Amino acid sequence: MNIVRVAALGVVWLGLSQAAEAQTVNCVEIAALPAVISEPGVYCLKKNFSVSLADDVAIAVLASNVTIDFNGFKIGNMPAGEETLAVGVGVFERRNVVLRNGNFRGFMMTIGLLASDPEKSSGHLVENMMIDSSLVYGIFAVGNGLVLRNNQIVNSADTRVSSTSVTRMLAKAGAGGVTRQLRAMRTARARAHARAGAAGVAPQIDTPGVAPIMAAVTNSVIEKNTISSVRALGEADGIVVLAGQGVAVRDNFIAGLRAGTLVAGIGVSDFSDNILLQNNTILDGETTGADTVYGIESQAVSGVMCLNNVIAGFSTAASYGCVPATCDDGRADACTTPTTGAVSNGRVPAPTSLRAR
Secondary structure, eight states: OHHHHHHHHHHHHHHHHHHHHHSOOSSEEOOSSSEEEOSOEEEEOOSOEEOOOSSOEEEEEOSSSEEEEOTTOEEEOGGGOTTOOOEEEEEESOBOEEEESOEEESOSEEEEEEOSSGGGSBOOEEESOEEEOOSSEEEEEEEESOEEESOEEEEEEOTTOOHHHHHHHHHHTTOHHHHHHHHHHHHHHHHHHHHHTOSSOOOOTTSOOBEEEEEEEEEEEEESOEEEEEEOSSEEEEEEEOSOEEEEEESOEEEEEEESSEEEEEEEOTTOEEEEEESOEEEEEEESSOOOEEEEEEOOSSOEEEEEEEEESOSSEEEESOSSEEEEOSSTTTTOOOOSSOOBTTBOOOOGGGSOO
């Protein structure tokens, strides 16, 4: 009996020591918020924070070659309410920033890796983050050679967010050009679906839309993320590739998207090329005021490869714009490859099964 008890205590002690070793301890502690990091180095959290930021950045990274290990601690901004413009971590035109093991709640944009041009931002890694209750964006990434992996993003909802406030937030963060790209994407969506005669109404450009992961990136990987419970007054996307080049989106799980106008588990904007969408599981999308609901929706003219994705529960179609498409929606027209029909204004038309049904 005593030997067993001692052995059990030894196992517990070993487990605790391994957990302690998993934390980053040789680091500069972020002891108060808001915080500004202006020197390269390894930083960490050693306690939880509860803040109430209406229009600020909890942690602003003003240097390259920075690692922040949040060590599983939480930064909560729920007291700020549903009209906050706050950003959790803001990085502008820096290189090689690593963010890991964090727990965030209640920011308009939880993580912003921003730049006026992707070539001015590179080498970032975001991994093992729990992001809860973002109002618009969980992770907004602009850059080259980025990796976004193993993040869990839940309960994203834009209950009271206007497109004006989102524009103001991005402009303040120095990413005004991204706003123009977003508007161009919504315009292209509206025109494409109007031409295709798809059921439902076109996306509303004046609504901000919600995207747990928004990525205007090149030569980057978005993998093994879990995204669930996305709510939007206008558009709801799980993952958006915005004017991306050379991007792999693979092994992600996306479920439970609800919106007023358009739902896409994964959306790819025009001006994107060499995009691989592979082994993603995308389930359950609905709109309240329309029937424009896709598991995958691409506005790119070409260069979007969809391989071995599992898609179910999207009423308009499993996919739009995939070439070729291999996924399973249990429908006869699932993932139809749009290779027939005239191309209008440089856009591939929707499959025949999507037109004026």
